Amino acid sequence: QVQLQQWGAGLLKPSETLSLTCAVYGGSFSGYYWSWVRQPPGKGLEWIGEINHSGSTSYNPALKRRVTISVDASKNQFSLRLSSVTAADTALYFCARVSYCGGHCSAFDYWGQGTPVTVSS
Amino acid sequence: DIQMTQSPSSLSAFVGDRITITCRASQNIGRYLNWYQQKPGKAPKLLIFDASKFHIGVPSSFSGSGSGTDFTLTITSLQPEDFATYYCQQSYSTPRTFGQGTRVEVK
Numbered sequence: 001q002v003q004l005q006q007w008g009a010g011l012l013k014p015s016e017t018l019s020l021t022c023a024v025y026g027g028s029f030s031g032y033y034w035s036w037v038r039q040p041p042g043k044g045l046e047w048i049g050e051i052n053h054s055g056s057t058s059y060n061p062a063l064k065r066r067v068t069i070s071v072d073a074s075k076n077q078f079s080l081r082l083s084s085v086t087a088a089d090t091a092l093y094f095c096a097r098v099s100y101c102g103g104h105c106s107a108f109d110y111w112g113q114g115t116p117v118t119v120s121s
Numbered sequence: 122d123i124q125m126t127q128s129p130s131s132l133s134a135f136v137g138d139r140i141t142i143t144c145r146a147s148q149n150i151g152r153y154l155n156w157y158q159q160k161p162g163k164a165p166k167l168l169i170f171d172a173s174k175f176h177i178g179v180p181s182s183f184s185g186s187g188s189g190t191d192f193t194l195t196i197t198s199l200q201p202e203d204f205a206t207y208y209c210q211q212s213y214s215t216p217r218t219f220g221q222g223t224r225v226e227v228k
Contacts, residue, residue, distance in 0.1 A: 035217075044220070044221045044222050045165065045208055045210070045219040046219070047215075047217040047218065047219070058215050060215075060216040061122075061216060062216070092162075094164050096164075101170060101171060101174075103151075103153075104150075104151065104153045104212055104213050105152075105171045105212060106153075107167050107176070107212060108155075108157070108165070108210075109167045109170075109176060111164035112164065113164060114162075114163070
């Protein structure tokens with residue numbers, strides 16, 4: 001059974017750096033990409049970016065300037081850093097596994113529990 | 122970026138009803154379309170991938186169809202646990218993008 005467990009600071013001030021980590025239990029770590037998705041209060045889902053076990057990344061251009069996703073494959077963990085946060089970054093942040101199924105086919109098939117992050121002065 | 126548009130944004134239905142949610146992509150995405158169910162405060166759950174394939178454990182009352190730019194998610198007989206918000210998501214290209222969601226409420 002694959003489980004993703006995430007943690008990190010939930011209250012930040014404007015201009016600070018958001019930092020979250022996701023640990024993966026069960027299943028293969030190296031055979032997948034690992035992603036971050038966020039959801040502002042009352043709104044829809046936004047893909048932040050993803051990484052594989054060797055550190056190859058892909059980021060949402062809307063956030064790319066401020067985002068860093070890193071991996072520690074020895075611990076089956078990956079992390080998100082988002083710099084210079086503002087109130088617009090207030091959201092529920094999820095980690096998720098990306099499963100590829102051939103060609104462009106892929107899906108977020110397992111998710112962490114979510115970490116609420118509030119940015120307020 | 123590929124824009125995903127769902128309709129309706131919300132709907133009200135009775136237990137036992139058949140409902141259909143539509144998702145339209147701003148360009149041809151083949152069959153690279155996924156559907157998720159989300160309940161308040163919880164992580165989304167994958168229902169359908171590759172437009173019509175079932176994720177593990179998804180009831181057969183759910184089905185997906187479509188290709189190109191137009192896709193549908195159908196629930197043939199709504200159960201109490203199916204009242205939730207549903208999102209489509211394209212995997213054709215990055216950035217991966219979601220529809221705005223369809224909230225299914227009890228009538």
